[in-house]
Amino acid sequence: MADNDDGMMLNFTMPAQGASANVDSKKGKKPAPKVKGGRWADRRKAQLASMGRTDKKKNKSKGISGANDTPVGERKKRTADTADDDESNKKLKALNREQGLIVSSLFTANPEIQKRDYKIEIDEDNLKPSNAPVMDENADFKALGLHDNLIKCLTDSKYLKPTKIQRMAIPKLISLGHQRTRTNPFPPQPRDMFMQAQTGSGKTMAFTLPILNMLLSSKGKINRQSGIYALILTPTRELAQQIYSFIEDSLCKKACNWIVPGIVIGGEKKKAEKARLRKGINILVATPGRLVDHIENTQSLDLSKIRYLILDEGDRLMELGFEESISTIIARLQKDYRDNDQVLGPLADVLPFKRVSVLCSATLKGNVKKLGEITLNNPEIISASNTYTGNEELDHHMKAPDQLVQEIVVVPPKLRYTTLSGVLMNMTQREDSESPYSKTVVFLSCSHSVDFHFIALTKDGKRLKVQKDKKEKKDAKEKGKGEEEEDSTGSITAMTSPNISPNTIVYKLHGSLSQQTRTATLNHFANDNTHNTILLCTDVASRGLDLPEIDNVIEYDPPFCIADHLHRVGRTARLGKKGVSVLFLMPGNEEKYIEKITPMHDENTIKFLKYEDILAKAFGKDSNEDESEDKKKGNKFNREGSWDMHATTYQLNLEKWLLEDQRALEIATDGFISHVRAYATHLSTERDCFNVKQIHLGHLAKAFGLRETPKKLATKSTTAGDESNNNKKESAKNKMFRLARLAVKSQNDEFNFA
Incomplete structure (x- = not known):
């Protein structure tokens, strides 16, 4: 119709009723009715009305789309920034489609979680500690028969009361030194000992104090040239270093500076260790491989005077395959043994006339029986709960400290990383705590996973220099290792974490690092009391380490055997202090693991958390701010919106960063592949909980910030395994065994001390 029409409406010519019912035989659709005359918009409305087509979303009754309901003046203007964002998002989606990347939502297609009571609250003030020092008025170290020098040293170090295991074991070990005389014709016969107690109950002091007490009781003066009287074997370098430092710094330097301890561990210079052995030591702390x-190679090593053999964390010694090394050590001790009168001199009437072996651990599992057959003879079993004689099974005595609060959170695979970040954010907010800073240890399954989570949590952070002691600096200088070379080897182990909180430092520790770096990192983490500190580590830090003031332990990856759960959570709640442990599990079979660890905890100390509550607290608005402030500042991240939106943004930022940084993407890929391999090495007795075939690998890959399918990731991993077998088709059984062997080898490498 012409533009200058007079506005007169013409009659519409509607098709006959039969015509509208005709169906196109080819397409199977009703043909659109023809409308003649009038404006195009009016003709179109009449045509749609006759076909019965209306906008269901906006208004079914009116039959209009509603696209133009909002006045033009009130519509949100499309800025250049939003246009650029939309354009970049379109390009990113197109790039993802080209490369076969998958961008999935965090909160959709997740497996169902069993319903539990999340409203249970635990009154921590009413929890009575089970590994605290004995508070009996008559219980003190002097009553145990210790030397005055040791008592003064312990008092200065604020060790005023012994724990239960110390009260039971110290007098027994001291009494073994008396020889048969006219006044004492029937002294107690030396007898080997099993020592079992909860983590953090002071087992190290229970066997070190009697040894030093016997040496202090000598009538004649001894020096470093007198010989080695005690040998202490440990499974890890860190535990050996800790025991050595305790004996040297806390005891010998203060109570008996003429008694010299020594240490030989893997990763150190053998030349320097040989020099120390030649100069002479009295107490030797060692790892089996290096000893x-x-x-075999050090002629100056004389083991003929050893009267005390201590095997700390005996079950771990067997798990790591040290059986052959220990057998070699025992054979050498028996070969070099000499009677007291021949070699001990002034200590002949003080030390036992035969070697006494002590095996101690928080857990005494079945494999320790084999170690006991190699090292012990008619042992006496000492437990913090009861005293036993014989070889009874002690598995039912494996319990965590009563004051430890065990929290369990079941998280879908896709949300694992975001939930871990949320837990760490919440732990660094200590408004109601006496101490403004927290110390947290996070356990992961393998070193590659530690490396990935370290770079992810410290993204946009600053590197911190971990100071080494003078000896380590001197050794590094002699080796010609400058700072630039250290950086190239990936030895950065401490960085700030602005994404967690402004005053937080994250450390990493695993067996692939050099021994000097591991020692320096552990010392720096333990002594840092001016920041929130987080240590990402493997099980290399799970045994025996007495890290001070650990508030929280997070088991991000469940342990490979149930006994390791006790050792991990035992890094906190030590010597009667409070502690919290958080266990991450995935929905499905892993939830059965709760039944396995429940007997290890008091039923009143287990608490279940919802991952939604963790994310809401970490990423949601701060409820303490008033409404006006909330409108200005948003939440504590200075953002507006719901917590699930910010949690999704946090995850997407990680994924986009990995797409932009090729090296970070390689680390994430290696972390994912190594994690899956490690998952396949869970014990067969726990396969009902941890079955690698039941995992949704695509969802788990998202927890590592990866968008490619697991099949493509396996081909890109730098740890993909033997390239010679890549062209051959491998059976599922052989593939499972190969992955298990690789994971076991990776774990053993962390404890390789030779």
Whole structure:
């Protein structure tokens, strides 16, 4: 119709009723009715009305789309920034489609979680500690028969009361030194000992104090040239270093500076260790692999005077395959043994006339029986709960400290990383706590996973220099290792974490780092009391380490055997202090693991958390701010909106960063592949809980910030395994065994001390 029409409406010519019912035989659709005359918009409305087509979303009754309901003046203007964002998002989606990347939502297609009571609250003030020092008025170290020098040293170090295991074990070990005389014709016969107590109950002091007490009781003066009287074997370098430092710094330097301890561990210079052995030491702390090396190659090593053999964390010694090394050490001790009168001199009437072996651990599992057959003879079993004689099974005595609060959170695979970040954010907010800073240890399954989570949590952070002691600096200088070379080897182990909180430092520790770096990192983490500190580590830090003031332990990856759960959570709640442990599990079979660990905890100390509550607290608005402030500042991240939106943004930022940084993407890929391999090495007795075939690998890959399918990731991993077998088709059984062997080898490498 012409533009200058007079506005007169013409009659519409509607098709006959039969015509509208005709169906196109080819397409199977009703043909659109023809409308003649009038404006195009009016003709179109009449045509749609006759076909019965209306906008269901906006208004079914009116039959209009509603696209133009909002006045033009009130519509949100499309800025250049939003246009650029939309354009970049379109390009990113197109790039993802080209590369076969998958961008999935965090909160959709997640498996169902069993319903539990999340309203249970635990009154921590009413929890009575089970590993605290004995508060009996008559219980003190003097009553145990210790030397005055040791008592003064312990008092200065604020060790005023012994724990239960110390009260039971110290008098027994001291009494073994008396020889048969006219006044004492029937002294107690030396007898080997099993020592079992909860983590954090002071087992190290229970066997070190009697040894020093016997040496202090000598009538004649001894010096470093007198010989080695005690040998202490540990499974890890960190535990050996800790025991050595305790004996040297806390006891010998203060109570008996003429008694010299020594240490031989893997990762150190053998030349320097040989020099120390030649100069002479009285108490030797060692790891089995390095000690066997010295037995075979160091002529100045004399083991003929050893009267105390301590095997700390005996079950771990067996798990790590040290059985052959220990057998070699025992054979050498028996070969070099000499009677007291021949070699001990002034200590002949003080030390036992035969070697006493002590095996101690928080857990005494079945494999320790084999170790006991190699090292012990008619042992006496000492437990913090009861005293036993014989070889009874002690598995039912494996319990965590009563004051430890065990929290369990079941998280879908896709949300694992975001929920871990949320837990760490919440732990660094200590408004109601006496101490403004927290110390947290996070356990992961493998070193590659530690490396990935370290770079992810410290993204946009600053590197911190971990100071080494003078000896380590001197050794590094002699080796010609400058700072630039250290950086190239990936030895950065401490960085700030602005995404967690402004005053937080994250450390990493695993067996692939050099021994000097591991020692320096552990010392720096333990002594940092001016920041929120987080240590990402493997099980290399789960045994025996007495890290001070650990508030929280997070088991991000469940342990490979149930006994390791006790050792991990035992890094906190030590010597009667409070502690919290958080266990991450995935929905499905892993939830059965709760039944396995429940007997290890008091039923009143287990608490279940909802991952939604963790994310809402970490990423949601701060409820303490008033409404006016909330409108200005948003939440504590200075953002507006719901917590699930910010949690999704947090995850997407990680994924986009990995797409932009090729090296970070390689680390994430290696972390994912190594994690899956490690998952396949869970014990067969726990396969009902941890079955690698039941995992949704695509969802788990998202927890590592990866968008590619697991099949493509496996081909890109730098730890993909033997390239010679890549062209051959491998059976599912052989593939499972190969992955298990690789994971076991990776774990053993962390404890390789030779």
